[in-house]
Amino acid sequence: MLHLLQFLFLCLELSWIVHQCDAGHPTKPAQYQQLPSLREQASIEQAWRAERIAGIPALLRKYNVDAWLMIQREHAEDTIWWSIKNATAFDSHRRTVVLFHTNSSTTTGLSNPIVWVDNTDQVWPELRSTFEEHDFSRIVLNTDRNIAFAGGLHVGEYETLAEELGEMWMKRTVNEPMLAIEYVATRLDGYLPYYRKMQETVWAMLEEGFSHRVVRPGITSTEDLSWWFREKIQERNLTTWNQPRISVLVEDSYPGWEGTDDVIQEGDILHIDFGITAMGLNTDTQHMAYVLRTDQDLPEASAPQSLKDGLKKANRMQDIVLSNMKPGVTGNQVLQQSLDQMRSEGIEGQIFCHPIGDWGHDAGAVIGFLNLPEYVPVVGELPLFPNTYYSIELYAYHFVEERNETIRFRIEENAHWNKDTQSWQFVRGRQEKYHLIDKRKTFAGSLLVQSP
Template identity: 30%
Template sequence: MFQVIPKGWVARAGLCAALLLPLIPVPSEAQEARRRWERMGQMRREKFDVVLPEVMRENGIDMWITVRKEGLDDPLTPDLGVGYVNPIGYYIFTDRGGDRIERAALGISGYLLAGSGAYDIVTGNFDLRAFVAERDPERIGLNMGENIGAADGLSYTGYHHLAETLGEPWQSRFVSAEKLVSDFRARRVASEIAGFAEAGEISRELAERALSNEVMTPGVTSLKDVAWWLMDRLLERGLGSSFGFPSIYITGPEGVEAVSSDRIIQGGDVMMIDWGVCHLNFCTDMKRVAYVLRPGETEAMPGVQNAFDQALAARAVSRRAIRPGITARENMDRIGAALRGAGFNPIPFNEPTDGPQTDVTWEGHHSVGNLGHGIGPSIATWNPRRLTFEVVPSNLLSIELFAYTAIPEWGGAKLRVPLEDDAVVTERGAEWLYPANSRLLLIKSDPVAARAVS
């Protein structure tokens, strides 16, 4: 049905709108964009001041070159500073003595880069060979990493471009900067720790809202619906996802039943979320666990609650065992011994036993930070190279474990309870950056609401 509106009303409506315009708040996106840029600029300056000299000298590299091409960013571009490149540019860091490293952005320009104040030299007018020759480095680190993807940003053609442009003797001085890149990213200044903690708190808030009746109506809502709800929240806030589509899954007596699918959530389900939020060039990695109450239930099934409590106890033992000043491998051995001493049964991933003990997979306390799976020292089996790295204060770790406990209500089948939250390594050990998972979330059954929605 359409209604004709008199012309005079249109004029008056326009006048009212004009009078109201000053009262309408200006969208905050511009202010938020600047706030994030300023915070990342602070992180970059402090990292160049404090971390860069330390890691370059420890790794025996006196010049570090990162190459960028138009349309082909190095994974470290957000760390080093976004700028315009055409056709090729370089971030070059040179140890020329003293207490700081010279920072140059050659062929990379723009307000966001130059305005951050992180670089001594920002220019498009340069001769790369003359620049390097003047500094005469003994070892030139390039982003070539056999074991760490984020340290392997130099392309095949980029390498040959450097070799041909610089020639000898510089080509013979090229070395892998893999360990340097890992150390540079994994050692954190205070402003980075604060930024990552903020990302962690956002992750926690959204995960716990997702596993609640705000989002779910048992009998109506699917796993996929919950995942898309989270994706919409990220879009609203200008955030990224650590691992793409969030993993919303249900675990039963036979193991994982469904992940982010059309499976409808029902009373009695044990639900998990595994996901992370990307914010301020940081990506978190965390899990939460929930039980869907059956009609008439006010508490979780006793066996499920006990399994969750056992997982919490195993996590407490595991976290207390972590120490700085030793390698990730040595930390892994310490954690395993501590779990055995506390009565748990350490096992390889997803190989639970039939015994009465709670089995624990603990070999997944991995590095976290700029990626959901970071590139620093990692107490995890999937990257043996990073097991050899020393754990130092300011490293960020995702404390991740899986505990398998028998559920009497399931005929003795074991429930796998995953726990994962992010922590910072200090001189005292590993400390949480936001409230870690401490309770089994409960989702109420509401048949009346379910019928109304359907």
């Protein structure tokens, strides 16, 4: 079964390479992509899980530890649980204890991981016996104070563990956050064909939602449009981690997590930030749209040149960031090098890129934060890992002459690690042209339920 899945992955990969590009605005309209049935998805995810878990012993050896112990109870799971669980599992059952180790199961007879599911205290003598038999000297617990992915052991479980193991074994426990970070951050080769499908579906939603087929200037509100995207996500049998937030951009505005609630008018600059979730993967995308003015002597056929120049400036920032992203350098190093290059080119803006994968904001080095534009403690000092996906998220300031105001041109695209070029490249290109909304085009009935 695994060989068949690997063959299917290869076929999908080759198919996508033929018609997909890694940079620049895609030349063909996006089409909604059909993911496998839920049953097939679960089978594929299980194969991915097995491949990821098979690599844990090597990671343990890399970080010079013998075992990795996770303890959680239903509704109080360790953060790592969501990256190791079965595809059809939700919460953990009762108290679930998971122990990864470096001992070869072929010589010891131990499964890897060893899993106990128990709501009595029988797990503790069995755990102590396992420790005594194999004499683990360095046992990782997820107790880090700064990294969420390495700090998922709940206080009550930690205190219970300390009582049951005793001082000798607790002295052998260590905090090694890079273990959890590297495990969660690493993307498998088999992910990419499906991630491309997800990203094209995102673009298809954007191209449809930001069009005359959905938006009626003077009637449709940004809140109406946000709900259209929510319905479309559900309709495609997808879910979201980052709810659609649509804003009308005005001078130096940054609506943030709320978006705006404005009636969309001709001449508006629109912005969306949202992400979809499927097959244990997440996307995160920001695009911009423009509502053409049709009430002038010479109706607009495209966005004004100054808006095009602002988007082009943000695209240049994307180029700068990608050129500075190298495995092994820290997020702060990428940030500082990129900011220096922007200043030398006379570009003002802000960078806040993040890994993306199992989570929308995934494990790994962060490249800037909105509230920390020059230096990010802790997560900014982490090194970049290859085989990681990144959201290249940023904005450029640009003065819009037609409006006599400065706008933040906000864009975001997901990038994958290309082993051939040894660089991060966009999964489905990037936005270099505005989505244009033109009410002069035929409106064949409303696709949108308007607010009362």
